[in-house]
Amino acid sequence: MPSSMNLMLLLLLLSFLSFQAVHSSSLQFQHPLDPLTKQEITTVQTVVQRKYPTSNNTLTFNYIGLHDPDKPSLLKWEHSKPGTVNIPRKSFVIAIINKQTHEIVIDLTLKLILSDNIHTGHGFPTLSVEEQNDAILLPLSYKPFKDSIKKRGLNLSEVVCATFSVGWYGEANSKRAVKLDCFMKESTVNIYVRPISELYILVDLDLMKIIEYHDRAIHPVPTADNTDYRLSNQKPPFGPKQHSLATHQPQGPGFQINGHSISWANWKFHIGFDSRAGVVLSTASIYDLEKHKSRRVMYRGYISELFVPYQDPSEDWYFKTFFDAGEFGFGLSTVSMKPNRDCPSHAQFLDVFLHTGDGSPSLLENAICVFEKYGDIMWRHTETGIPDVTELLESRTEVNLVVRSVVTVGNYDNIIDWEFKASGSIKPSIALTGILEIKPVDAKHKSEIKKDEHGTLVSANSVGVYHDHFYIYHLDLDIDGVDNSFEQTNLKTVRVTDGSSKRKSYWTVETKTANTESDAKISIGMAPAELAIVNPNKKTAVGNQVGYRLISGATAHPLLTEDDYPQIRGAFTNHNVWVTPYNRSEKWAGGLYVDQSRGEDTLAVWTQKNRNIKNKDIVLWHVVGIHHVPAQEDFPMMPLLSTGFELRPTNFFDRNPVLKTLSPNDVAWRECPK
């Protein structure tokens, strides 16, 4: 026990340390990968408007984000004493100014435009929320549309429209445009299941007016009955009943969030956010208890694109081949989560700042939640084989960390989890919920359907159209250092023909290191193989290359023909795995400008250069796919459908890194004395 003198010293020291903390906080110290602050977004707006005053320019901010530092600079910053390496804060901006797409880099400290280039190639920037909000109001005051509604006997005040990207189908010229589909919100908020079909509405976004309109035919709008999902509109009986769980972490959560940096168990990483990518996890490192140091696993990970091609070739549907990240923005489409519903009661939430079309910052509360997940086993063994030893049971409870966000692009909600395990695994997962896009049909019963309706009759007059969800993860793994290689370990059958064994066969492995990008284009499931990113410059004590393995879930391959326009644009789905050399500009697997892109700037095109990827700074791209044949259970609201994969340490550690992990202390719920 310290003497009172020592105690005094200790208190002094503690107050000094806490003063230091307050001090750095007062300096507004930031991690170089922190998303733009509210103030920084305002700076961007001010600086751009200074050059292009809105008094005599039309100006829309389609993207405002961090111009992230290059990797060498960031690594230098990471390994230097705080304050000694300064990384200037910069923003990368895509703005449409007087109908031209500008790429502007701004120094946020100096409040200066560093560069301002005009994009001249194909493709347009991510749609802004505001221009979409403007576009969907146009039909309501457009005479031909009002006539169509009247002709159908519908109430115009109950009509709501939504924007759909138009895609690209070989047209020589493109202009910024969206198509609109309209729906009835009468008696339901579930608009997607009540489409008014056969209306063709094309909006020119620059003119912000309807430039093409056709009313092709009249079909009944599916009924609103049983489509509303709001609790307030449900009638009893409710059920089945779910019982409550109260939770309490007496030691507090096992993680600390400091700004956007998080430390939990043996992991440290940074949670960034981008209006296009949504959640971006960076600089994830795991502490090695034996080597007494933190070892890098992932420099950066995020979902680069989500391709959702619908499979109905008809006039109303053929163009529905969405690129949700590039066209609508995964960040812009991130929604607030509800405490105790979307995340457990012991979760902590992070807010983020997004930007509006006019460049103003806008707060999104509860955009990200972080919580610890309990209930699984970390490892266990019961030994029954040692005669004198009884009751040999060792079991360690597993506590994992989950970072969750929800991206709702129109009808679908994508629940995006990143789960970290103390044993070294990162398990990203995707869960789909939300609402199907419905095509109205005349049939009330399957027996009335005589041709391919390209979907499942999920309710009377309602077809849930076939479609795919292809998520592509950008996984810039830096396994124990920047330079890595990609290894494919094939499992191959060996036939015993020399009588050396009583067996006729066995399997063994053959490891190939990918030299160039073409060696690393993998369609998973074609042949049994283990896929790993290894560091050929680092070996374990017994001489294995340190590595992380990709353990995929069930995979899906694209079914469109390779020459089809949407597949050319979504050619990054042609393989489940790709590996590229790190290139700061190759962030978006479908290209930087995806709206009406022509597939000229995709992962499939970049890799045609067939660059060297051996012992280089490399990026792993992984496509997680779901072919979706809708079922009636998906109507009017889809229960969660989950998939995912695991990045698992494979000879990264010299042995099980959680052998000396203790299970959490048992804590009982204590009833309060009455």
Next chain:
Amino acid sequence: MPSSMNLMLLLLLLSFLSFQAVHSSSLQFQHPLDPLTKQEITTVQTVVQRKYPTSNNTLTFNYIGLHDPDKPSLLKWEHSKPGTVNIPRKSFVIAIINKQTHEIVIDLTLKLILSDNIHTGHGFPTLSVEEQNDAILLPLSYKPFKDSIKKRGLNLSEVVCATFSVGWYGEANSKRAVKLDCFMKESTVNIYVRPISELYILVDLDLMKIIEYHDRAIHPVPTADNTDYRLSNQKPPFGPKQHSLATHQPQGPGFQINGHSISWANWKFHIGFDSRAGVVLSTASIYDLEKHKSRRVMYRGYISELFVPYQDPSEDWYFKTFFDAGEFGFGLSTVSMKPNRDCPSHAQFLDVFLHTGDGSPSLLENAICVFEKYGDIMWRHTETGIPDVTELLESRTEVNLVVRSVVTVGNYDNIIDWEFKASGSIKPSIALTGILEIKPVDAKHKSEIKKDEHGTLVSANSVGVYHDHFYIYHLDLDIDGVDNSFEQTNLKTVRVTDGSSKRKSYWTVETKTANTESDAKISIGMAPAELAIVNPNKKTAVGNQVGYRLISGATAHPLLTEDDYPQIRGAFTNHNVWVTPYNRSEKWAGGLYVDQSRGEDTLAVWTQKNRNIKNKDIVLWHVVGIHHVPAQEDFPMMPLLSTGFELRPTNFFDRNPVLKTLSPNDVAWRECPK
């Protein structure tokens, strides 16, 4: 509000009802699928010993289980008023009596042997725990073995041996035998990583003596350093630290267990247990809120076999091609779980009775746990597209039910979960943990390895040998009734060639109903397809066949040649999916007698009959496989590696069955007033 008179009546009624409940309990009412009680096992022992007194017979009970009622009888019982249909309790017994394998059926009420047949084909029954315990002691008093140990400079009192099934490699004659491997337990309980190699020990189980012995060569035994996994033998620093979670269900758990019957949310099912199969779930039905009735989903589900072929053809290893359920018993290998470690603190446990080799009942405490799992979302949607409606966020927390058991066959621990969702899904999963089987090698470093060692050098002198884990589930689905069909819905690309669309292609579906068994042999991943068990006699309101879909995880296909002996025995792994007509005797995919079986009684053989499976009572068999290339992280104890699949309602319900499910009430942790 009731008048006091009505209140009195109500109380009277309630007391009457509770009296009824006590009354039925006092009758010791059992479900016909309940596992044998302690008393019933004793009855079996008594009845068999009466016919074969141990005074003049050698008698080993290799299997004592419920002779389960045939399905029509059980369905009749289920649909009748309690007490009106009597299903006689019977036991099926496999006993080795005077070296002959007897199959005995016993009426447990009458205490009579109903039949007693001698098995004359190939293959032997499941090994008894006791005979294995006897066998492993034999070397310790066997002079040549003691000499071998001495020659190696090892301490005999630190040697422990373990039994290994011998397999079948084309031998014309078989006798009941096991091979022994021996290990050093000096300074560690992790015996599997310290094998004494190159000793060949063959034990005749009938004679219970060593009948063959060779000492082929001397290799060093890998060190005990860093191999013990017991907390008591770990030195600090411990870590990483995990924080505790206290949980409390203020309304109690959401499930009720009555004997072996469980009801939870909208599900009801029966948890059985069998010394061979382990946990057996039966008569699972889900309550349909709209149809106001309970609808059958699964008549029975369990893991029928686990095939673990190692991939080293050498003398020490070639025979290691284990069938864990048939050779060792999944039930006999089920171990007690530790509360708060293997299952969360709010779990409830079930005990089971197993039998010993002499036919006595033996209690296994905490063999099964049941708990509710929180933290995921059931469904959610944020609607941002309706201009006047703000903050439209509906989200339902998901509570799932998990039934867990752990099967530890020697070194490996298999965590077997069955997860039920109120949305109708059943998600079985397997997680592997425990200890690798290690082959000692001279090499301390990978650079010293010059030939294929058939594994990964996971530690100095220690190779983790390549192997597979193939689990086959017996899934007797009865989708809304007994007669079902199997449908394969292929997703196929359609090329647009008539200019009818701006698209060049799309995909659509083509559903084929399997007529016979050969139509339903599926290797998943070869072509995109949805696989479903449907009831062709029941349709939804809009005319879809009611069904359940199998959503597989990543799959593995066998890599041994089809003519290789272990593959002939494990031919049920040749496909990931099989469908058979229900046949009471076809329970074990590798055959009833798997020890030294010759592959004559496997799923692959049964299905050669190519029986009709259309609109019949059918069974779905699903193989979940893992190719295991060991990694250093698996040493000396493997962190959990998980896989699984989902049985998901697909047009079973007319719509999302949990639309009217309320999230559990929010309950806050209340600090007690001080």
